Amino acid sequence: MIHLKGIEKTYPSRSGSNPVSALTEVDLEIKAGEIYGIIGRSGAGKSTLLRLVNGLEAPSSGEVWVDEKEISRLGEKDLRLARTKIGIIFQHFNLLWSRTVWENVAFSLEVAGKSKGEIREKVSELLERVGLMDRAHAYPSQLSGGQKQRVGIARALANNPKVLLCDEATSALDPETTASILQLLRDIHRDTGITTLLITHEMSVVKSICQQVAVMDGGRIIEQGRVADVFKNPTHPVTKQFVRQTENEEVADADTVGTVVHVRFRDFASAWKRLSEESTARGVHIRVLAGSIKPSEAWTFDLEGGRENVAQILDLLKETAVETEVIAGVQ
Numbered sequence: 001m002i003h004l005k006g007i008e009k010t011y012p013s014r015s016g017s018n019p020v021s022a023l024t025e026v027d028l029e030i031k032a033g034e035i036y037g038i039i040g041r042s043g044a045g046k047s048t049l050l051r052l053v054n055g056l057e058a059p060s061s062g063e064v065w066v067d068e069k070e071i072s073r074l075g076e077k078d079l080r081l082a083r084t085k086i087g088i089i090f091q092h093f094n095l096l097w098s099r100t101v102w103e104n105v106a107f108s109l110e111v112a113g114k115s116k117g118e119i120r121e122k123v124s125e126l127l128e129r130v131g132l133m134d135r136a137h138a139y140p141s142q143l144s145g146g147q148k149q150r151v152g153i154a155r156a157l158a159n160n161p162k163v164l165l166c167d168e169a170t171s172a173l174d175p176e177t178t179a180s181i182l183q184l185l186r187d188i189h190r191d192t193g194i195t196t197l198l199i200t201h202e203m204s205v206v207k208s209i210c211q212q213v214a215v216m217d218g219g220r221i222i223e224q225g226r227v228a229d230v231f232k233n234p235t236h237p238v239t240k241q242f243v244r245q246t247e248n249e250e251v252a253d254a255d256t257v258g259t260v261v262h263v264r265f266r267d268f269a270s271a272w273k274r275l276s277e278e279s280t281a282r283g284v285h286i287r288v289l290a291g292s293i294k295p296s297e298a299w300t301f302d303l304e305g306g307r308e309n310v311a312q313i314l315d316l317l318k319e320t321a322v323e324t325e326v327i328a329g330v331q
């Protein structure tokens with residue numbers, strides 16, 4: 001769905017010194033339906049990469065393909081059309097402050113030339129989706145950060161995009177609100193299968209929502225793969241640092257912990273039944289990061305909940321599974 005081939009991006013210098021190389025030899029393929037995370041420190045090149053994907057910037061060389069169109073070569077009219085199929089949410093929401101919640105979401109539908117009836121129906125469906133129907137006539141200044149981001153998400157989805165780009169979408173939010181926004185993005189992905197590309201500097205965000213991840217540093221992709229694999233075997237020092245970041249967060253938060261675990265079952269169906277009953281009873285959220293019903297294949301779960309409760313679910317896994325290996329978080 002999104003394919004970057006041999007990308008180089010150089011900016012002319014701002015002060016007359018050497019040009020700035022923002023991206024070097026970037027190759028990236030994001031398949032339809034994936035949630036893909038790009039993580040990197042400040043200046044790594046994440047925003048530049050995102051701007052290439054929605055055609056706000058052109059690469060100095062290489063190709064950017066989105067939904068089988070070479071974005072970097074489209075004329076203005078075709079690019080505008082292609083952009084309506086790319087929704088984007090921003091760190092600072094970028095809402096229209098003089099318009100209500102309803103009008104913010106309606107705006108991109110008006111621009112796309114939809115009829116009044118279509119707009120009414122779509123806006124109401126979207127506000128219902130993001131849980132903001134009761135705030136439809138409020139102005140952005142009257143909303144909390146999480147509510148503003150919900151408006152941003154509704155607006156991004158207005159034209160039924162095929163791709164959703166999230167630009168540090170939770171970086172301005174507190175941890176609790178971050179969790180609720182990530183949950184909303186997960187639900188939307190589950191219901192629509194929309195291809196989602198998320199850039200962040202927080203490994204906990206990647207761990208909580210992404211299936212695949214690319215780590216960027218100095219304009220290059222230094223490591224990429226399945227999130228579970230990258231967590232298990234980070235090879236580059238920068239990746240190791242990001243993985244440690246989530247472990248430290250877990251230690252810092254004594255009440256809620258997350259643990260990624262590989263498990264192989266003899267009889268998946270009966271093990272899963274017991275596991276889901278026990279985890280519901282203990283308030284532990286189990287998220288499947290990878291797995292298949294083939295008995296020979298291992299599953300990767302992310303267990304999230306109170307420290308004691310997660311430890312109990314881990315004990316249960318060790319008891320019922322043929323093989324259990326904790327790859328991140330509490331043992």
Ligand SMILES: Nc1ncnc2c1ncn2[C@@H]1O[C@H](COP(=O)(O)OP(=O)(O)OP(=O)(O)O)[C@@H](O)[C@H]1O
Nearest residue numbers: 011012020022040041042043044045046047048049
């Ligand atoms: N318009 C521009 N003109 C000149 N240099 C730029 C421009 N935009 C970005 N850069 C440079 O390109 C490099 C990559 O920047 P980019 O904003 O893509 O990184 P980032 O990973 O998104 O960082 P941050 O999280 O701080 O935004 C940096 O060295 C930055 O200074």
